[in-house]
Amino acid sequence: MEPGATLPHAVLALLDAVDAETLLRDAEGLAEGLADAGWTPEVESEHFRVDGWDVVSSDRAPGLSVFADGDQRDVRGAALAVAAALAARSGEWTFCTEGPDWSAWSVEDPRWQSLDID
Template sequence: MAPLPDAVTTLLRTADANALLRDAEGLAEVLTASDWTPEIESGRFAADGWDLLSSAWAPNVSVFFDGAAHAVREAARAVAAAIKAEPNRWTFDSEGPDWSTWAVDDPRWDEDEIDWLVWEGPDVVVSLFTAGETPAGPGTLPSHLHLAIERADTPPEGLPRDDERARRVLREGSVVDRWYLAGEHDLPQDVIEALENDPDPRVRAAAESERWIRERAFEGLPPAE
């Protein structure tokens, strides 16, 4: 089984609600200490060919890896093995088959519908999913995996819009707080404009990136690769 990048294994070891999923500062601190490199877009990091999207409201992390089907399956099996290596921490809670036990050339990967694998901890839920190449608009998505790490106390529908909280973060938050705020959906217009004119260039760049994404979505254009 191919080894996982250190950034991924460290992320799994530090997946808890009191550090990684505490708030924006906790996310950034743990991720950078785990060798994830921040990118321009709010909440986005990268490491060794893996991509990570994170949000501070509510704190959560989604990790993605894509490539050839065999490579994706091998990586997913390695992620599952790393989680299973801590049996006293995680409880397996999936109804479907544990496909992480299949060989990468097992025909069931193509014949069966793959469900999410879910592990629950005392304060965190970890979910793992794989998919083969799938149609997407005019093209296709490559084979990929999705590893999600969320707080156990986050409602299934997420946290509601809170304009006063957004304005408070804008006034009182750190650069990291505001960088994460720039990526939140459905912000009031005054907050968006303030973020686009933030004194810190990292926040301005993140807000500009979000504006560009919104404009392309409004025009019905696909997101850039």
């Protein structure tokens, strides 16, 4: 994913659903919301996939992790696009990381090589 590229529709739909507080109420609602947003259930329960992206929900909803496949540049671009999309949605979201705040870096920034990036 190049810098500034748009996120896949299913990823944007997921961000919209989370922002509207409609997705993370219970495990059944999470599965239904992901399917409605265009995510495909995988063989493993609580695992959905679309366009090189994965969502894995926790065993205690409401909780999920989102993963993107690709080379480092693509993954960095995807992370930056998600951070920008969340920042644009509302003042309720704050960027929180255990490492440095990478949300405004370029995909070529050498700080990405740090082991502190989460």
